Amino acid sequence: MQLEICNVKKQYKDKCAVNGVNLLLTPGVWGLLGANGAGKSTLMNLLTDNVKRDSGEILYDGKEILKMGGSYLEKVGYMPQQQGFYESFSARMFLVYMAELKGLRKKEAKKQIENLLEIVHLSHVADKKIGGFSGGMKQRVLLAQALLGDPKLLILDEPTAGLDPKERVNLRNYIHQLSQNKIILLATHVVSDVESIADRILIMKAGELVADDTPEHLVRAVDGNNLEDVYMNYFGDKGEK
Numbered sequence: 001m002q003l004e005i006c007n008v009k010k011q012y013k014d015k016c017a018v019n020g021v022n023l024l025l026t027p028g029v030w031g032l033l034g035a036n037g038a039g040k041s042t043l044m045n046l047l048t049d050n051v052k053r054d055s056g057e058i059l060y061d062g063k064e065i066l067k068m069g070g071s072y073l074e075k076v077g078y079m080p081q082q083q084g085f086y087e088s089f090s091a092r093m094f095l096v097y098m099a100e101l102k103g104l105r106k107k108e109a110k111k112q113i114e115n116l117l118e119i120v121h122l123s124h125v126a127d128k129k130i131g132g133f134s135g136g137m138k139q140r141v142l143l144a145q146a147l148l149g150d151p152k153l154l155i156l157d158e159p160t161a162g163l164d165p166k167e168r169v170n171l172r173n174y175i176h177q178l179s180q181n182k183i184i185l186l187a188t189h190v191v192s193d194v195e196s197i198a199d200r201i202l203i204m205k206a207g208e209l210v211a212d213d214t215p216e217h218l219v220r221a222v223d224g225n226n227l228e229d230v231y232m233n234y235f236g237d238k239g240e241k
Helices: 040-047 091-101 106-119 135-147 165-178 215-221 227-235
Strands: 003-012 015-025 028-033 055-060 076-079 153-157 183-188 200-205 208-213
Touching (some): 040 153
Parallel strands (some): 153 183
Antiparallel strands (some): 200 208
């Protein structure tokens, strides 16, 4: 199982959001780091086919995802950064709705939904309206819907936004457990979210992929103590000059 990104480009008027990215993703956790505007969200939207690329190829096990159509999207679980909900829906109702969109059978959907509500610690409020949820609770609903259908490719855009420290750690640990048989791409600007669980770190800057290596190698390359030093090397005062 692999996802290959070949010289992919996306231009928005006078800004090149993704500029010739080449990348081969295999099972494990891939931490995608970058400052705001670096191109992380655009790249993820290209991988989910929510945004049309200008050029290049994206291949899942050697097949162009545009030609695979629905069979590719069935393999993808996507947690967007923006929280878009039907505020009058309960958490359970929203997950039932998303399961129907994904084509899950009712019996299997019900089983998965109850399991996921427990995993994201929302079973006790499953029938309350999402409109009354905190930002962190909404994030957990978004994660649950991304996991419906047991996708092989899991794309998470700022998944820990709004979570308290305990929830953040629990979520990181769960993502790590999932990574044995999934490709997980986790975009964040919070270095601690990926430092302990990522198999490899990707760094984007101005639409380009400027680093692709293990956390240990990246830290050693900048003679640093941790991944925060690597981030500052690229995006601190030194990196911006």
